[in-house]
Amino acid sequence: MLTLRRLNLDHFKSLLFGSRTRSGLLFTVLLYTLLIAIGFVYLYPLLFMFVTSLKSPSDLLNPMVQWVPTEFYIGNYEKAYRVLNYPVTLTTSILISVVPSLLQTFVASLVGYGLARYRFWGKNLVLLLILATFIIPPQNTVIPQMLAYKEQGLLGSPWALILPALLAQGYRSAIFILIFYQSFLSLPKVLEEAARLDGASDLRIFLTIAVPSAIPAFIVSFIFSVVWYWNETFLTSIFLEGGVTTLPMQLSRFVQAYENLYPPGTVNIFDRLNEAVKMSGTFLNIAPLLVMYFLLQRWFVESVERTGITGE
Amino acid sequence: MKILRRNFITLRLREALHGYSFIALWIVGFSLFTLFPLIETFRYSLHQVTVTAEGIRLDFVQWANYTRALFTDPNFIELVIGYAIETIVSVPIVLIFSMIIALFLNQNFKLKGLFRTIFFLPVVITSGPVIRELTAQGATSAPGIANIPAVAEFIAQLPRTLRNPVEYLLTSFILILWFSGVQILIYLSSLQKVDKSIYEAAAIDGASAWEAYWKITLPSLSTANLVNAIYTVITLSHFSENKVIQYVYNQTYAVQGGIGYASAMAFLYFAVMILLLGIVYLFLARQAKKERV
Numbered sequence: 001m002l003t004l005r006r007l008n009l010d011h012f013k014s015l016l017f018g019s020r021t022r023s024g025l026l027f028t029v030l031l032y033t034l035l036i037a038i039g040f041v042y043l044y045p046l047l048f049m050f051v052t053s054l055k056s057p058s059d060l061l062n063p064m065v066q067w068v069p070t071e072f073y074i075g076n077y078e079k080a081y082r083v084l085n086y087p088v089t090l091t092t093s094i095l096i097s098v099v100p101s102l103l104q105t106f107v108a109s110l111v112g113y114g115l116a117r118y119r120f121w122g123k124n125l126v127l128l129l130i131l132a133t134f135i136i137p138p139q140n141t142v143i144p145q146m147l148a149y150k151e152q153g154l155l156g157s158p159w160a161l162i163l164p165a166l167l168a169q170g171y172r173s174a175i176f177i178l179i180f181y182q183s184f185l186s187l188p189k190v191l192e193e194a195a196r197l198d199g200a201s202d203l204r205i206f207l208t209i210a211v212p213s214a215i216p217a218f219i220v221s222f223i224f225s226v227v228w229y230w231n232e233t234f235l236t237s238i239f240l241e242g243g244v245t246t247l248p249m250q251l252s253r254f255v256q257a258y259e260n261l262y263p264p265g266t267v268n269i270f271d272r273l274n275e276a277v278k279m280s281g282t283f284l285n286i287a288p289l290l291v292m293y294f295l296l297q298r299w300f301v302e303s304v305e306r307t308g309i310t311g312e
Numbered sequence: 313m314k315i316l317r318r319n320f321i322t323l324r325l326r327e328a329l330h331g332y333s334f335i336a337l338w339i340v341g342f343s344l345f346t347l348f349p350l351i352e353t354f355r356y357s358l359h360q361v362t363v364t365a366e367g368i369r370l371d372f373v374q375w376a377n378y379t380r381a382l383f384t385d386p387n388f389i390e391l392v393i394g395y396a397i398e399t400i401v402s403v404p405i406v407l408i409f410s411m412i413i414a415l416f417l418n419q420n421f422k423l424k425g426l427f428r429t430i431f432f433l434p435v436v437i438t439s440g441p442v443i444r445e446l447t448a449q450g451a452t453s454a455p456g457i458a459n460i461p462a463v464a465e466f467i468a469q470l471p472r473t474l475r476n477p478v479e480y481l482l483t484s485f486i487l488i489l490w491f492s493g494v495q496i497l498i499y500l501s502s503l504q505k506v507d508k509s510i511y512e513a514a515a516i517d518g519a520s521a522w523e524a525y526w527k528i529t530l531p532s533l534s535t536a537n538l539v540n541a542i543y544t545v546i547t548l549s550h551f552s553e554n555k556v557i558q559y560v561y562n563q564t565y566a567v568q569g570g571i572g573y574a575s576a577m578a579f580l581y582f583a584v585m586i587l588l589l590g591i592v593y594l595f596l597a598r599q600a601k602k603e604r605v
Contacts, residue, residue, distance in 0.1 A: 028421065035416060039430045045451040045486055046433075052449070107337055114334025118327050126335060133346050137550055137585065139560050139578045143571055144352035145345065147368065167341025177338070202330050231439030234552040234561070252441040275449055282445045286437040293436045297429050 053077070053279040060276055079271075080280035083258045084250050090288065093230060093247040096158060096240075100165035101225035105176060105218060107168045112180025113210055117192075127181075134174035138234055146238055156243020161235070171232050176221045183217040184210060219299050223292070230289060251285045254278060357575035368571070377576030388577055391556045392584055394476065399548050399588055401477045402488045406544045407537060410492040414499030415529070435493030440552035443487065447553075451486075491547060495540040502536040503529070534599040541592045549585045556581050 052060075056073035115123060149155040154163075164170050168177065187210060195205050211218070233248045240246065250257065258273045332339075357377055359370040381388045413431050417424060467478055481488075506529065514524050548554070560581065564574040 031416065031419065031421060035427050038413070039427060041486060042430060042434070042489060045446045045490075046437075048449065048451040049446065111335050111338045114331050118331025118334065119324070120328035120331040123331075126338070129342060130338075133342065135546060135585075135589070136346065136350065137557070137578065137582055139557060139574070140353050140582055141346055141349035143356065143564065143575060144349040151367075164341065164345045166337070167345060168338040169341040169345035202334075206334075227436050231437075231442075232552075233440040234550075234557065238561075248439050248441045252444070254441075254445075278445055279449065282442050285439075286442060289436050293433065294429075297432070 049279045049283055052276050053080075053283050055276045057274060057276070060274055076276045076280035077284070079258075079262075079277050080284055083254060083261055083277075084247065084281055084284060085245075085257075086247075086284060089245055089247045089250045092244045093288075096161060096236065096244070096246050097226045097229035099158065100161050100170050101222055101229055103162065104165040104168070104170035104173055104225050105221045107166060108173055108176035108221060109180045109211065109214065109218065110206070111168050112177050112182075113184050113206055115177070116181050116184035116187075117210075130174045130177055133169065134172065142235065142238055149239065156240055158240075158244060160239035161229075170225075171228055171235065172225075176225065179217050179221055180214065183214045187213055216299075223296055223299060226292075227289060247285050247288075251281055254281050353575045353578060356572050357579055359572050361571035361575075363571070370572075373572070377573045378580065380573065381577050381580055387559060388556075388580075391559055392581065395549075395554065395556045395581075396584060396588060397477050398480055399545055400591075401481060402491070402548060403541055403544050403592065405481075405488050406492050406495060407540055409489055410495035410540065411499050411533065413492070413496050414503055417496070417500055418503045431496055432493050434490035438490055443553050447484070447487070450483075491544065494547075495544060498536050498540055498543070499533060502533055506532045531599075534596070537599070538593070538596040541596055542589060545585070545588055545592055549588075 051067055051069065053076055054073055055069045056071060056075065059069050059071075059073070062070075115127065146155065149160050154160050161170075165173070191209050192205050195209055200208070230246075231248065233252065236246055237249055237252070240249065255273060258277070262271050262273070264272065356370070358372065358374060360373050360376075362369045362371075417428055417431070463482070467475055467482075470478060510528055511524055514528060519527070551557070556577075560574050560577045563577065564571055
């Protein structure tokens with residue numbers, strides 16, 4: 001009887017605190033509690049944004065309404081859609097982020113391949129300078145570029161972003177070059193040597209052997225590049241000012257654009273700019289990225305391990 | 313013998329030439345879009361730059377722009393000090409937080425994919441204007457904490473030098489955490505490289521999970537620590553909502569400032585950033601080196 005109770009107690013204890021081989025219930029509960037708590041804090045701004053964007057003007061004034069709006073109100077979205085000039089800015093944003101990303105990814109793979117596969121003088125210097133391009137703040141190089149673009153009449157045109165990407169100096173190109181460098185380093189040399197004996201040229205070897213072997217690196221680089229270009233506002237606001245307008249650029253002059261469409265003196269009190277409309281605009285701004293993220297999230301999270309972004 | 317040697321040299325030369333042709337685009341791009349503008353910006357910083365209808369005019373003023381930023385301008389130094397303090401405060405928080413999350417995500421549990429999706433989300437959506445809107449609404453402060461009267465009272469009691477970092481911490485807590493996405497991934501991939509058999513050996517020798525963390529896990533993350541710290545400093549320094557960057561940007565177009573003055577400030581800012589990177593490096597590199605040997 002006593003041993004049985006003892007056994008039960010032991011069993012209970014191991015269930016609660018875990019044993020060497022499996023974690024206990026207590027640990028699991030603690031883990032989930034912490035994860036949910038941190039997850040909530042993490043998502044708090046997003047939840048706040050989404051809930052606020054659905055509030056009608058009367059809900060905003062009502063102090064009782066905190067997290068659950070009294071009605072499903074999409075008027076804010078209609079206004080924000082018009083203020084952001086959504087179809088136009090969305091198309092521009094897609095164009096401005098996808099085209100340089102495609103070029104940047106391909107050029108970065110060329111450079112990474114050259115660095116990983118060939119011995120030549122000054123290679124370490126080049127690697128060092130690539131790191132330096134990552135460190136140098138953009139405002140240390142941006143003014144002469146802007147003046148040069150202005151002289152060439154390229155200021156405000158998408159070429160101002162495409163040209164640097166084409167020459168491996170796009171936004172955060174250094175990271176992508178290093179990703180490709182890492183992934184080509186680990187490629188076995190045997191295949192290339194066989195192809196070379198068969199008389200294939202270097203470019204052909206790169207295109208038919210190296211590129212297919214590094215598909216994960218290409219996908220990861222491309223989607224990170226798109227996201228970073230999309231969210232970049234310092235360079236775009238300087239290079240594209242007065243020309244095309246991206247979605248984040250339009251968001252940063254939201255107040256002004258709103259007052260152009262709905263002059264403060266003429267509209268009734270419910271159509272004045274309020275935080276709900278601003279939050280709707282912000283949400284419209286990140287919505288395409290959210291869609292992309294949920295479609296491709298496997299690539300964002302998992303393949304970073306495979307491509308060795310850590311740079312060790 | 314001689315022929316062999318010559319052949320060898322031409323082979324090496326051939327290889328080098330092919331290598332250079334692969335990186336040729338980068339060399340052109342680096343000179344055009346980084347090196348030349350950098351030198352040009354430095355040249356501007358030594359001049360008074362006036363933009364006229366037919367081009368720009370340069371008047372040599374020696375170090376006047378620099379001394380103005382350092383000794384005359386009341387805003388610049390204050391903003392730079394604020395930036396340095398904020399960065400120094402943020403880096404350990406980002407590192408500790410992302411390490412904790414990475415340790416969690418390295419466990420096996422249900423819904424792991426969901427939590428991984430959540431913790432990586434900010435990388436995708438963090439952009440200047442979005443952050444500005446959210447901060448303006450007070451959505452980035454740790455929920456509720458900053459509004460508790462006792463906390464406000466406590467902050468008011470602090471000496472001025474301590475008050476700013478603490479206030480920054482409370483009002484931008486979530487924002488700091490939002491900068492941890494890539495760092496979590498870097499930790500996670502380092503954790504997965506640790507040989508599982510080391511843990512088994514330690515467990516057989518009677519080490520608890522606590523001891524295993526301090527003796528095995530933490531040392532094997534020292535390189536990731538360094539990479540992450542440097543990455544954090546750089547992303548925080550380049551972020552377009554950074555107050556110093558905005559000040560420099562506004563001065564570029566200001567009548568009082570102009571391109572020359574903005575260039576000088578850009579270089580001073582760069583120097584401070586290098587200094588911060590140096591501090592971080594000195595702090596973490598020794599550990600990383602010890603581990604590698």
